[in-house]
Amino acid sequence: MEDTEINQYDLMDWQNHFGTIFFETWQRAGLPHHQGFIAEYIDIREHGDFKNDWMNQSTVISPGLHANQLRSVYGFGVLVGKVFSEMLGLTVAQTSNASDWCGRFNLGISLFDYTCDELEGISSVSSLEVFQPFIKAGYPGTRPLTPAEELLSHLADSVLNDLKIAGVKKGGYPKTGSLFKVMKQLFEAEDFVSKEGLSADTDLKKIRKALYLKSAEPFRVMAEYTVLMTDTHDPVLIKNARSIGKAIGYCYWLIDDAKDIWIDLEAGRWNLFLQLAAAEDPRIFAQHRDELIKSRLVSIWEQANHAQRISNQVVNRLFHAVNSMVLSEKVEQHTLGLVSASLWQWYHY
Numbered sequence: 001m002e003d004t005e006i007n008q009y010d011l012m013d014w015q016n017h018f019g020t021i022f023f024e025t026w027q028r029a030g031l032p033h034h035q036g037f038i039a040e041y042i043d044i045r046e047h048g049d050f051k052n053d054w055m056n057q058s059t060v061i062s063p064g065l066h067a068n069q070l071r072s073v074y075g076f077g078v079l080v081g082k083v084f085s086e087m088l089g090l091t092v093a094q095t096s097n098a099s100d101w102c103g104r105f106n107l108g109i110s111l112f113d114y115t116c117d118e119l120e121g122i123s124s125v126s127s128l129e130v131f132q133p134f135i136k137a138g139y140p141g142t143r144p145l146t147p148a149e150e151l152l153s154h155l156a157d158s159v160l161n162d163l164k165i166a167g168v169k170k171g172g173y174p175k176t177g178s179l180f181k182v183m184k185q186l187f188e189a190e191d192f193v194s195k196e197g198l199s200a201d202t203d204l205k206k207i208r209k210a211l212y213l214k215s216a217e218p219f220r221v222m223a224e225y226t227v228l229m230t231d232t233h234d235p236v237l238i239k240n241a242r243s244i245g246k247a248i249g250y251c252y253w254l255i256d257d258a259k260d261i262w263i264d265l266e267a268g269r270w271n272l273f274l275q276l277a278a279a280e281d282p283r284i285f286a287q288h289r290d291e292l293i294k295s296r297l298v299s300i301w302e303q304a305n306h307a308q309r310i311s312n313q314v315v316n317r318l319f320h321a322v323n324s325m326v327l328s329e330k331v332e333q334h335t336l337g338l339v340s341a342s343l344w345q346w347y348h349y
Helices: 011-028 035-046 053-057 067-088 092-118 122-126 129-134 147-169 174-195 204-215 217-228 235-259 261-267 272-280 292-304 306-325 329-348
Strands: none
Touching (some): 011 235, 011 292, 035 067, 067 092, 067 217, 067 235, 067 329, 092 122, 092 147, 092 174, 129 174, 147 217, 204 217, 204 235, 235 261, 235 272, 235 306, 235 329, 261 272, 261 292, 272 292, 272 306, 292 306
């Protein structure tokens, strides 16, 4: 195919094509349709009861980020916590604690990303006191914080502190330590991706792992924290929580990167689909990124059938993870219906 030739899908249609393929694959696997769950999903996301007074009383974080957006991001984390809680059989009180933690965790990592990409940058975030256990450099000392940095510090401190408390209540529960290690890995992955722009010289395996940690692994963390709220030490339940967290995380990673593909390309940021294209054509980002590169990328994805292949992989992973949990039909339909609705809304709006 010549660079000047137009692919059978124009650039916007590739995203429509991918969305059609993904949700058709979801339906063929027998997973719930989104339609009957959208209203409930929106209600949970938009009306999560944020328990942090500082955020409720805070001023505008930045001109491009207002309080309603922050509450919606928190509400999405609450939704994820509720889904995992229902799957794992938590009580009402346990669900409340787990979903609030997931809300704060999701808002924290989202604000971390936003601050790195749109505001002060990774060096500013790395200098915050709360993240010093994750880095080797010496703490530079206190300084005036921006509203975004102050909120991020509050969120990170509360999330890490609650993780310590959960470990104490579990009597030295071993997985708590592993979750702290994962937190460090998430921090390092964000640092790596933010500094590693699109290039033909990038280690693609390392980029793929960092992208996974940054985008999918947080859902595994939320699932494992949720199981910490139970009274069980059952290794099978813990393994299932980890598996379902990873499986759902892969779904959101795929949907988010497909939706943001042209935004990430324009910003010179790595993205799952850009990594897949570079794996097919290692020199594609050695060229000048003009308008023709978009057509070349679409051609690569189409020729490799990436939309169908990766949708099959991710949906099959979810299908098998759900089957391993042996959920009742009611719980399976409700929880995965909410996931389906959130994926649909995320991709289309």
